[in-house]
Amino acid sequence: MRISLIAAALVALPLLTACGGGDDKPASVSQAEVSKALQNGGLGDAKLADCAAKIFVDEGISQDGLRLMIKNDTKTAAAADIEALGMTKDDADKARAATNKIVSDCLK
Secondary structure, eight states, X not given: OHHHHHHHHHHXXXXXXXXXXXXXXXXXXXXXXXXXXXXXXXXOOHHHHHXXXXXXXXXXXXXXXXHHXXXXXXXXXTOOOGGGGTOOHXXXXXXXXXXXHIIIIIOO
C-alpha cells in the first residue's frame, strides 16, 4: 500500500506540469485548485491530495508555476524533466523539493 502511494505521489508531479496555452492575467491559483488538479490527475485520495497541495504552495512555487501544474491540456505524464514542460528552473527545483516532502510528510 505504501509503495503504491509513493508511486502515486511521484506520478502526480508530471501529470500536473503539462504545458497549456497562456492566459493574459489569470487569477491566483489556490491550494484547493492544486488539490483538485491532483485528484483529477489520478491521485484519488483527497486527504493525500490536500497534503500535497499544501506542500506545493508552501514551497513557494510561483503563480505561473502553479498554473502550469494545474493544466492538464496535453497530459504528458511520461515527461521526466519538468523544466522542459515550461517551469522555470527555480520553480522546477521547488517542485522537486515539494515532491520529496510529500513522500516524507504526506505518506505516513
